[in-house]
Amino acid sequence: MTVFALAIGAALAVTCVVFVGLPFLREPDPAEDRLDEPGALERRALELAEDRDRALAALKELEFDHRTGKISDDDYRELVGPLRARVAEALRALEPQAESTEERVHAAS
Amino acid sequence: MARTGSPVRLVIALSVAAVLAIFLLYVSVTGGTPSIQPSQLHGRTGDVALVGKVTGSPAGDAQAGGLRFRMRDVSGASASIPVVYRGSVPDLFKVGREVRVEGRLRNGVFVAKKDSLRTKCPSKYVAKRT
Amino acid sequence: MPELGRAALALCLGLALYALVAGAYAASTRRRRLARSAQNALLAAFASAGVASIVLLGALLRNDFSFTYVADHTSRELPTPYTISAFWGGQEGSLLLWLLILTGFSAAAVALSRRSAPDLLPWVVPILGLVATFFAFMLVVVSSPFDTQVAPADGAGLNPSLQNPYMMIHPPCLYLGYVGLTIPFAFAMGALLSRRTDELWIVATRRWTLFAWTALGIGQLLGSHWAYVEVGWGGYYAWDPVENAALMPWLAATAFLHSVMIQEKRGMLKLWNMLLVVLAFCLALFGTFLTRSGVISSIHSFTQSPLGGWFLGFIVLITVGSLALILTRLPRDPRGPRMESLVSREATFLYNNLLLVALCLTILWGVVFPLLSEAVHGEQITVSSPYYNFFLRVFGIPLLLLMGIGPLVAWRRASLRSLGRSFAWPAGIALAVGIVLLLLGAGSSWIGLLAYTFCAFVLGSIGYEFVRGTRARRALTNGNWLASFAELIGRNRRRYGGYIVHAAIVLLAIGIVGSSAYDTVRERTLAPGQTMAISHYAVTYDRLVRRNGPNANEFRAVLDVKKKGRNLGTLESGKNFYRAEQQSSNEVGIRSDPLTGEDLYVITDQINPNGTIAFKILVKPLVNLIWLSGLIFLIGSLVVLWPNAAEQRRLALRYRELRPLARA
Numbered sequence: 001m002t003v004f005a006l007a008i009g010a011a012l013a014v015t016c017v018v019f020v021g022l023p024f025l026r027e028p029d030p031a032e033d034r035l036d037e038p039g040a041l042e043r044r045a046l047e048l049a050e051d052r053d054r055a056l057a058a059l060k061e062l063e064f065d066h067r068t069g070k071i072s073d074d075d076y077r078e079l080v081g082p083l084r085a086r087v088a089e090a091l092r093a094l095e096p097q098a099e100s101t102e103e104r105v106h107a108a109s
Numbered sequence: 110m111a112r113t114g115s116p117v118r119l120v121i122a123l124s125v126a127a128v129l130a131i132f133l134l135y136v137s138v139t140g141g142t143p144s145i146q147p148s149q150l151h152g153r154t155g156d157v158a159l160v161g162k163v164t165g166s167p168a169g170d171a172q173a174g175g176l177r178f179r180m181r182d183v184s185g186a187s188a189s190i191p192v193v194y195r196g197s198v199p200d201l202f203k204v205g206r207e208v209r210v211e212g213r214l215r216n217g218v219f220v221a222k223k224d225s226l227r228t229k230c231p232s233k234y235v236a237k238r239t
Numbered sequence: 240m241p242e243l244g245r246a247a248l249a250l251c252l253g254l255a256l257y258a259l260v261a262g263a264y265a266a267s268t269r270r271r272r273l274a275r276s277a278q279n280a281l282l283a284a285f286a287s288a289g290v291a292s293i294v295l296l297g298a299l300l301r302n303d304f305s306f307t308y309v310a311d312h313t314s315r316e317l318p319t320p321y322t323i324s325a326f327w328g329g330q331e332g333s334l335l336l337w338l339l340i341l342t343g344f345s346a347a348a349v350a351l352s353r354r355s356a357p358d359l360l361p362w363v364v365p366i367l368g369l370v371a372t373f374f375a376f377m378l379v380v381v382s383s384p385f386d387t388q389v390a391p392a393d394g395a396g397l398n399p400s401l402q403n404p405y406m407m408i409h410p411p412c413l414y415l416g417y418v419g420l421t422i423p424f425a426f427a428m429g430a431l432l433s434r435r436t437d438e439l440w441i442v443a444t445r446r447w448t449l450f451a452w453t454a455l456g457i458g459q460l461l462g463s464h465w466a467y468v469e470v471g472w473g474g475y476y477a478w479d480p481v482e483n484a485a486l487m488p489w490l491a492a493t494a495f496l497h498s499v500m501i502q503e504k505r506g507m508l509k510l511w512n513m514l515l516v517v518l519a520f521c522l523a524l525f526g527t528f529l530t531r532s533g534v535i536s537s538i539h540s541f542t543q544s545p546l547g548g549w550f551l552g553f554i555v556l557i558t559v560g561s562l563a564l565i566l567t568r569l570p571r572d573p574r575g576p577r578m579e580s581l582v583s584r585e586a587t588f589l590y591n592n593l594l595l596v597a598l599c600l601t602i603l604w605g606v607v608f609p610l611l612s613e614a615v616h617g618e619q620i621t622v623s624s625p626y627y628n629f630f631l632r633v634f635g636i637p638l639l640l641l642m643g644i645g646p647l648v649a650w651r652r653a654s655l656r657s658l659g660r661s662f663a664w665p666a667g668i669a670l671a672v673g674i675v676l677l678l679l680g681a682g683s684s685w686i687g688l689l690a691y692t693f694c695a696f697v698l699g700s701i702g703y704e705f706v707r708g709t710r711a712r713r714a715l716t717n718g719n720w721l722a723s724f725a726e727l728i729g730r731n732r733r734r735y736g737g738y739i740v741h742a743a744i745v746l747l748a749i750g751i752v753g754s755s756a757y758d759t760v761r762e763r764t765l766a767p768g769q770t771m772a773i774s775h776y777a778v779t780y781d782r783l784v785r786r787n788g789p790n791a792n793e794f795r796a797v798l799d800v801k802k803k804g805r806n807l808g809t810l811e812s813g814k815n816f817y818r819a820e821q822q823s824s825n826e827v828g829i830r831s832d833p834l835t836g837e838d839l840y841v842i843t844d845q846i847n848p849n850g851t852i853a854f855k856i857l858v859k860p861l862v863n864l865i866w867l868s869g870l871i872f873l874i875g876s877l878v879v880l881w882p883n884a885a886e887q888r889r890l891a892l893r894y895r896e897l898r899p900l901a902r903a
Binding site for chain 3: 121122127133140141142143144145149158170171172173197198200201203
């Protein structure tokens with residue numbers, strides 16, 4: 001029993017250590033070892049993307065609520081304008097952002 | 110469109126919280142029952158919850174005249190006090206088991222409130238050394 | 240074999256520690272390979288915990304009594320299913336189950352989040368590693384399941400009242416819940432540490448939170464059901480600290496599930512959500528701590544163990560650490576969105592949150608009060624059911640009302656006119672139901688009547704929502720009602736799944752109100768042949784039967800039950816006397832009415848030597864709705880949990896469209 005246990009234990013330990021060291025074993029000498037992190041520009045872009053998605057979802061929900069009758073026609077007319085404007089604004093804000101990111105990437109490579 | 114300013118909301122929230130806290134304090138202080146052991150019972154006249162170990166030989170009928178048994182402190186030797194109880198007797202009740210019963214001391218005998226006897230489940234999480 | 244178990248646990252500890260230290264270092268110095276290595280360490284920790292678990296399970300199945308743990312919790316004659324459940328029946332084993340589930344969930348979270356939340360992962364790993372390190376440390380140093388002894392001939396066996404299918408599933412179910420709350424906590428801390436305090440951590444962990452919350456809810460229902468049928472005092476919840484230990488994190492998680500919706504839709508309440516997730520996790524740890532140490536006298540109290548101090552220390556560390564992180568890393572946004580109206584869905588969610596958290600903290604106060612009073616006065620003062628029931632009513636009934644109002648109100652703002660229109664039907668139904676119930680005699684408890692009326696309101700509003708939605712869907716697609724109904728739910732799983740869950744909670748409320756506000760209790764001592772009337776039943780004690788079971792002498796009183804003259808058959812109620820353990824247990828007789836959900840509940844209090852039996856009989860109306868609600872709750876949760884391919888794609892797309900060449 002004990003030899004068996006020892007064998008399994010050793011196998012487990014070896015496997016785990018190898019697995020943990022795998023990233024280093026696979027790339028002993030990588031070109032770069034940096035963890036990607038969104039830079040300030042990319043953070044802004046992500047923020048804008050979230051704004052856009054949130055505005056789109058709110059618009060979709062408004063339409064749904066109107067169709068099911070939760071929001072009256074008057075309320076809908078009042079709310080849909082500003083929401084559509086928000087969506088348009090969010091989409092617009094993302095466009096120049098994408099451009100400058102691309103420019104930056106092209107400049108870097 | 111009225112601007113729901115944060116200061117107003119904060120004040121409301123804090124005052125509600127304060128009222129609740131005071132109420133909580135009041136309710137728990139007046140509504141609670143002190144849990145004491147038999148050795149601390151001496152001289153107390155109010156309603157308490159008595160926690161201790163069953164000792165002696167229980168006799169009597171809890172459904173009829175009353176079950177009479179004695180209780181002592183959980184740990185450490187101490188004098189036991191007599192208890193008379195009416196009501197449901199939990200399954201796990203036996204001599205040596207830790208129990209909790211509510212009531213008050215009257216003429217040297219602890220008169221328990223009906224149906225207030227509780228036993229502690231034998232420890233599930235600690236090894237039973239048999 | 241025990242050496243293998245010990246070695247596997249030690250290995251697990253080392254790996255968890257590595258994940259913590261290396262992961263934190265990699266995240267702060269931005270090293271890619273090291274971060275990946277730390278992730279792998281978490282996966283490897285799961286493997287090690289798995290091996291340790293297999294060793295323990297093997298020992299249990301082999302009846303290897305050289306393992307102290309096996310000898311203490313099983314015996315040769317114990318049926319196999321209970322031998323398996325003895326794995327988590329004791330302190331050491333339950334900690335190992337915790338660790339196994341924790342490392343398993345961590346591994347899954349890491350694997351699943353690689354694409355949807357890569358920004359958070361580097362810091363999430365060390366947090367998960369921290370929690371895993373704690374539990375592994377407990378298992379290696381303080382409380383090991385692999386202690387050995389000279390094997391006795393037979394083991395101590397399992398407490399008979401725990402030999403019950405419910406007690407098999409109840410602990411693992413609760414653990415899935417407790418441990419599951421670690422994931423949103425880790426992601427929240429990861430978000431703070433990565434300075435990605437937007438909604439990413441919430442979206443990435445939404446299903447984890449939902450899963451954990453569902454598991455906690457079902458686990459508690461299972462425990463309550465066990466208490467009802469097995470412990471047999473006529474109730475299902477005694478506000479015992481150990482029971483409250485599971486309720487508190489569930490309440491906090493319920494509040495959290497609602498308030499994150501506000502953050503997702505409006506970007507508000509960031510601080511509140513952070514605090515809530517920390518509260519939920521700390522309460523889960525606290526709950527685990529409560530059931531391990533005998534710190535608070537309770538019926539389920541387990542004796543003092545050294546574990547208590549360690550747990551408390553860890554909880555303090557987590558609380559202080561997370562609060563510090565929140566204070567220093569959460570950006571203050573003064574220009575943030577404002578709540579536009581006190582009559583909007585956001586507002587109702589906020590009120591719901593306040594009520595839920597208030598109830599949770601009230602229960603917490605009741606649980607720790609004995610400790611505080613002991614510190615101040617020198618003796619423990621305990622509060623019991625009256626205190627808890629009072630606050631359950633004070634907070635629960637408004638919560639019921641809010642559950643009905645919420646669905647009818649739109650986000651941002653609702654004009655009073657459209658509100659009035661939406662309210663008309665549900666309010667009308669509620670009023671009608673209230674009047675009917677009053678006429679039927681429900682006025683005996685005005686709280687019960689109020690609760691029932693609110694329940695009718697909620698069900699009315701949910702029904703109204705489904706009808707409105709299906710009608711709108713049908714208008715769009717011109718399909719039939721059934722197809723439109725299915726499509727409606729399929730396309731709006733979160734909303735309508737949520738409604739199903741609300742309906743389940745309402746059923747739960749109805750069951751609780753019915754069985755507590757409108758129950759009947761009667762005690763009589765009967766001789767054979769005598770009859771006792773209770774509510775609309777007539778119960779006749781026929782005879783006493785004795786059976787010798789494999790490990791107990793079973794005494795059963797056979798009773799004839801008649802309802803309004805109609806014969807309903809026989810019911811058995813009695814006691815078992817367990818020979819080996821020298822202990823008796825109550826075996827209650829329950830007759831459930833399939834139509835009304837009512838239970839006739841017979842307790843054999845005492846078998847007298849003169850042949851008479853003292854019975855305590857209860858009639859509990861609608862109590863079976865409680866168990867039914869569990870089923871509906873599960874269905875609703877499944878609907879909400881169902882993976883949404885479109886949503887996953889959208890999340891992954893966000894990264895891809897913004898960093899096209901970064902992953903090259």
